[in-house]
Amino acid sequence: xxxxxxxxxxxxxxxxxxxxxxxxxxxxxxxxxxxxxxxxxxxxxxxxxxxxxxxxxxxxxxxxxxxxxxxxxxxxxxxxxxxxxxxxxxxxxxxxxxxxxxxxxxxxxxxxxxxxxxxxxxxxxxxxxxxxxxxxxxxxxxxxxxxxxxxxxxxxxxxxxxxxxxxxxxxxxxxxxxxxxxxxxxxxxxxxxxxxxxxxxxxxxxxxxxxxxxxxxxxxxxxxxxxxxxxxxxxxxxxxxxxxxxxxxxxxxxxxxxxxxxxxxxxxxxxxxxxx
Numbered sequence: 001x002x003x004x005x006x007x008x009x010x011x012x013x014x015x016x017x018x019x020x021x022x023x024x025x026x027x028x029x030x031x032x033x034x035x036x037x038x039x040x041x042x043x044x045x046x047x048x049x050x051x052x053x054x055x056x057x058x059x060x061x062x063x064x065x066x067x068x069x070x071x072x073x074x075x076x077x078x079x080x081x082x083x084x085x086x087x088x089x090x091x092x093x094x095x096x097x098x099x100x101x102x103x104x105x106x107x108x109x110x111x112x113x114x115x116x117x118x119x120x121x122x123x124x125x126x127x128x129x130x131x132x133x134x135x136x137x138x139x140x141x142x143x144x145x146x147x148x149x150x151x152x153x154x155x156x157x158x159x160x161x162x163x164x165x166x167x168x169x170x171x172x173x174x175x176x177x178x179x180x181x182x183x184x185x186x187x188x189x190x191x192x193x194x195x196x197x198x199x200x201x202x203x204x205x206x207x208x209x210x211x212x213x214x215x216x217x218x219x220x221x222x223x224x225x226x227x228x229x230x231x232x233x234x235x236x237x238x239x240x241x242x243x244x245x246x247x248x249x250x251x252x253x254x255x256x257x258x259x260x261x262x263x264x265x266x267x268x269x270x271x272x273x274x275x276x
Contacts, residue, residue: 046258071125
C-alpha cells in the first residue's frame with residue numbers, strides 16, 4: 001500500500017508539472033534574452049531589460065492576477081495607451097495569429113481560451129514582445145509552473161503549437177494592442193570625427209549605478225554591431241575605425257537593474273572630414 005501511495009503521488013506530480021520542459025518538444029527556445037534582440041528601439045529594449053530583471057525567468061510572480069495580472073503589468077510598463085479587440089470562436093492557428101498580431105508593439109496582451117468565448121477568469125494570457133512572420137518573442141506567467149514567469153522565443157507555428165497541443169487553447173479571444181510606448185531615460189551618445197587623429201570621438205551621458213559602459217560599432221545602421229571597448233568613462237576615442245566608411249555607434253550601460261541602451265550616433269573619417 002505504501003508503494004502504491006508513492007506511485008500515485010508521483011504520477012500526480014508529473015501531471016501537475018506537465019508544462020515543464022514541453023517547450024523543448026517544439027524546438028523553441030526558453031529563457032531570457034536581451035531587449036536589443038527583440039527590438040532596435042532603444043527605449044523599448046531598455047524597458048524589456050528592466051522587466052526581465054524585475055520578474056526573472058522561472059521566478060515566482062509576486063503581483064496579483066496570475067497570468068492576466070502579469071500580462072497587464074508588462075503591458076502597462078511598456079505602453080500608455082491600449083486598444084482591445086474581442087473575438088468569439090476565432091481559431092488560434094498560425095494564419096489567424098499573424099493576421100491579428102504581426103507587427104504589434106511590445107506589451108500587447110493576447111488572451112487564449114478553450115471555450116471560444118472571452119473570459120477574464122478562464123483562459124490564458126500571453127504578453128507579446130515582438131511578432132514577425134519568422135519570429136515571436138513573448139512571456140507569460142502561471143504556465144511553465146504555478147505563478148512563475150517564463151520567457152520564450154520561436155517561430156509563429158511553434159508559438160501556436162505550444163499552447164494548442166500542450167493545453168488545448170484553441171481560440172483567440174482578445175488582442176489588447178499597445179499603441180503608444182512610455183518614455184524611458186536612455187543614454188544620449190554623440191560622435192565627432194577628428195581628421196587630424198584619423199579617429200572618431202564619442203561622448204555620452206552619465207548613468208548613476210552603472211558598472212561599466214560597452215561601446216559597439218557597425219558599418220551599417222542596421223547591421224551587426226561589434227563590441228570595441230568596455231570602459232567606466234563617459235567618453236571613448238575610436239582609433240581603429242576604417243577610413244572613408246561611415247561608422248555607427250551604440251553604447252550600453254551595464255546595470256544590475258537592467259542594461260540601458262543608447263541612440264545610434266554616426267560619423268565618418270575622410271581626408272576632408274567635418275563633424276556630423
